Amino acid sequence: MTRSFVVLGGTGDLTGRLLLPSLARLYDSGVLPEGSQLLAVAREEWDDDAYRGWARDRLVAHAGDLPADSHDRLLGRLRYLQGDVTDATDLRAALAGVDGEPVVYLALPHTLFRPTLTALAEVGLPEGARVVVEKPFGTDRADARALNELLHRSLPEEAVFRVDHFLAKQTVLNVLGLRFANRVFEPIWNATHVERVDIVADETLGLEGRAGYYDRAGALRDMLQNHLLQLLAIVAMEPPLAVDASSLPARKADVLRAVRPPADVRTGSVRGRYTAGTVDGRSLPDYVDEDGVDPARGTETYAELTLTVENWRWAGVPFRLRTGKALGAGRQEIVVRFRPVPHLPFLGAAPEPDVLRLSLSPDAIALEVNLNGAGDPFDLERQVLTARMAPHDLPAYGLLLRELLEGDTTLSISDVEAEESWRIVEPVLAAWAAGEVPLQEYPAGSAGPAG
Numbered sequence: 218m219t220r221s222f223v224v225l226g227g228t229g230d231l232t233g234r235l236l237l238p239s240l241a242r243l244y245d246s247g248v249l250p251e252g253s254q255l256l257a258v259a260r261e262e263w264d265d266d267a268y269r270g271w272a273r274d275r276l277v278a279h280a281g282d283l284p285a286d287s288h289d290r291l292l293g294r295l296r297y298l299q300g301d302v303t304d305a306t307d308l309r310a311a312l313a314g315v316d317g318e319p320v321v322y323l324a325l326p327h328t329l330f331r332p333t334l335t336a337l338a339e340v341g342l343p344e345g346a347r348v349v350v351e352k353p354f355g356t357d358r359a360d361a362r363a364l365n366e367l368l369h370r371s372l373p374e375e376a377v378f379r380v381d382h383f384l385a386k387q388t389v390l391n392v393l394g395l396r397f398a399n400r401v402f403e404p405i406w407n408a409t410h411v412e413r414v415d416i417v418a419d420e421t422l423g424l425e426g427r428a429g430y431y432d433r434a435g436a437l438r439d440m441l442q443n444h445l446l447q448l449l450a451i452v453a454m455e456p457p458l459a460v461d462a463s464s465l466p467a468r469k470a471d472v473l474r475a476v477r478p479p480a481d482v483r484t485g486s487v488r489g490r491y492t493a494g495t496v497d498g499r500s501l502p503d504y505v506d507e508d509g510v511d512p513a514r515g516t517e518t519y520a521e522l523t524l525t526v527e528n529w530r531w532a533g534v535p536f537r538l539r540t541g542k543a544l545g546a547g548r549q550e551i552v553v554r555f556r557p558v559p560h561l562p563f564l565g566a567a568p569e570p571d572v573l574r575l576s577l578s579p580d581a582i583a584l585e586v587n588l589n590g591a592g593d594p595f596d597l598e599r600q601v602l603t604a605r606m607a608p609h610d611l612p613a614y615g616l617l618l619r620e621l622l623e624g625d626t627t628l629s630i631s632d633v634e635a636e637e638s639w640r641i642v643e644p645v646l647a648a649w650a651a652g653e654v655p656l657q658e659y660p661a662g663s664a665g666p667a668g
């Protein structure tokens with residue numbers, strides 16, 4: 218049976234920058250069978266040719282390393298349907314337009330998931346269909362619950378794929394290897410030895426024309442509620458029985474249940490919004506002057522939270538999560554800071570304690586340690602032991618799409634995880650909406666809100 222993709226939101230940034238390039242790679246490597254079709258749906262008044270022209274430009278920009286005939290093979294399979302995804306008649310036409318078992322991909326603003334799934338339930342899904350839902354999974358916990366109910370009404374959990382592409386990044390998967398395939402880290406991976414953990418996703422990108430989605434999301438819903446909490450879950454979870462669909466999501470769900478929001482949001486959270494500035498030589502306007510932004514929404518482009526994990530392993534260890542747009546330097550990393558040694562048998566000032574840096578971009582693992590110095594052997598010197606990873610054959614989205622085609626949900630976010638992640642951030646969202654935490658401004662190109 219062939220698989221066909223129906224991409225709802227087929228003209229968006231996600232589709233053009235990440236999905237189409239990954240699908241081209243899957244065609245190229247033979248993972249996506251020749252007969253598979255791809256139908257993109259959006260409201261733009263385009264026909265197949267106009268869509269293919271747009272898609273070709275995206276492939277040149279984001280999969281330029283693939284030969285032109287690989288682009289052509291994907292482009293030859295692409296079709297376009299103008300339609301409103303919240304309208305059952307348009308969705309019926311989309312599903313009737315593809316052969317085989319469809320993968321319906323909701324590459325849409327999160328506010329549209331509920332009306333779209335409601336319309337899909339009205340149309341009914343063919344036997345063997347799979348549904349993919351992007352992050353953030355809904356707008357809040359109640360919405361996530363409603364989405365789960367809608368999905369479970371017509372599909373088994375194994376046919377639902379809640380995407381979080383950070384989970385498929387090489388270094389994130391390497392955390393599993395590092396922790397669970399070695400003897401040296403797991404015995405010290407706890408509050409006795411770890412002082413704190415920082416999880417950082419600083420971006421140099423600004424809004425990039427995505428106001429339709431981002432201005433209703435903001436940094437906390439866009440990145441922290443999903444990607445950064447998934448990183449926390451991978452770092453903090455208990456060892457799974459196996460890296461499979463029944464163990465991995467369950468262990469992540471356990472640890473997310475133990476995560477507590479800041480006791481005082483005024484000291485445990487920071488929100489900010491960029492003003493005009495220069496990043497990497499590019500001038501960015503004030504966020505509020507970007508096309509499509511409504512200043513009245515008070516959307517943040519920077520979010521920072523300090524969370525705790527209330528269980529035996531992590532009691533008292535702060536996990537600081539931060540993410541922002543239009544910052545001066547891009548940085549995606551998990552930093553595990555260890556406690557000082559109990560006794561230092563050297564004279565002089567105590568050195569910095571050990572730090573383990575897990576970098577997601579570029580993929581690398583670095584352990585900062587103190588060793589005897591080169592000159593006086595009794596002086597200490599900071600040394601960094603670094604392992605740089607060769608890139609995987611497939612980027613994160615390619616890996617997720619391959620798993621999806623194989624029906625493997627190991628890297629899908631479970632229904633429980635999706636709802637728990639909202640529980641963690643909801644008190645913060647409420648306090649921010651009530652104005653309890655000031656919305657600080659930071660110039661584009663800076664290090665973020667001062668302090």
Ligand SMILES: NC(=O)C1=CN([C@@H]2O[C@H](COP(=O)(O)OP(=O)(O)OC[C@H]3O[C@@H](n4cnc5c(N)ncnc54)[C@H](OP(=O)(O)O)[C@@H]3O)[C@@H](O)[C@H]2O)C=CC1
Nearest residue numbers: 226227228229230231259260261301302324325351352430
């Ligand atoms: N961009 C990124 O880097 C990433 C995005 N994501 C997720 O992907 C999702 C989409 O984000 P992104 O692509 O950036 O957002 P965009 O705003 O760029 O794209 C949204 C898409 O949805 C379409 N759309 C909106 N309303 C309707 C409607 N009623 N009927 C049909 N189509 C509609 C838009 O087309 P039109 O308005 O013309 O109809 C467009 O194709 C979000 O959930 C986001 O979190 C995840 C990872 C990375």
Ligand SMILES: O=C1O[C@H](COP(=O)(O)O)[C@@H](O)[C@H](O)[C@H]1O
Nearest residue numbers: 352382420422439440444549613
């Ligand atoms: O999900 C999202 O992720 C991207 C960052 O992902 P990366 O793989 O390019 O690092 C972010 O820019 C976007 O706002 C968000 O929706």
